[in-house]
Amino acid sequence: MHILVVAHTLLQLYIADMNILGVWKLAAVYFPNHHVLRAAAILHDIGHLSFSHAVEKTLGYDHRALTEEYIQSPEVVSILHTANLEPSDIIHYLRLPSPLTGTQNILGLDHLDSFLRDTYMTGNIETMPRELIKRIHCSEQGIETDEPTGLQLLRLIVQVHYY
Structure with missing residues (x-):
């Protein structure tokens, strides 16, 4: 034990x-x-x-x-x-609220890291994190990306939180 x-x-x-x-x-x-x-x-x-x-x-x-x-x-x-x-x-x-911690409506870097890492480590990610990061832009206002990447991030969030 x-x-x-x-x-x-x-x-x-x-x-x-x-x-x-x-x-x-x-x-x-x-x-x-x-x-x-x-x-x-x-x-x-x-x-x-x-x-x-x-x-x-x-x-x-x-x-x-x-x-x-x-x-x-x-x-x-x-x-x-x-x-x-x-x-x-x-x-x-x-x-x-900040780019690090996020806000009520905006994903922060802390959670983005968790979603990328956890789905990668469990083999549930379609695109390597380093490739997703290239398609994401982050400013003081939050994370911005194209629609396909945004939908992929939402799938990661659902996988991490609901499975």
Whole structure:
């Protein structure tokens, strides 16, 4: 049983790392000079624990609050300051609707990464993510693409959320 728990924990860490790297990569592709967004992309999920979304409500836990706490830690503050970034700017950015987090009506880079990665890893994707990314444009107003690519993204969203 102990090996299974360790293996699952390592898998959760791997998945979390892949999400952080994927979101950061998308931020770098679409917003190469938006340093606050790119730092927020790296830091947006550092408060997640294993099964975080699945158990947050039950345990009364909020990964966003822990993320903000970690961003204000001396180690992270020091790193951000070497890049001329303020922790308060990153936290403020993460609290707002943005290309990273999305809005009520607009898909954010965080979820785009999840849909692309999850459908790819389960073998349920028609087009390789790198090809889809070339057909998607992202701005502060959201994600834009042609109709066939948009419909393909909607199929990915349905696959990830309903299967």
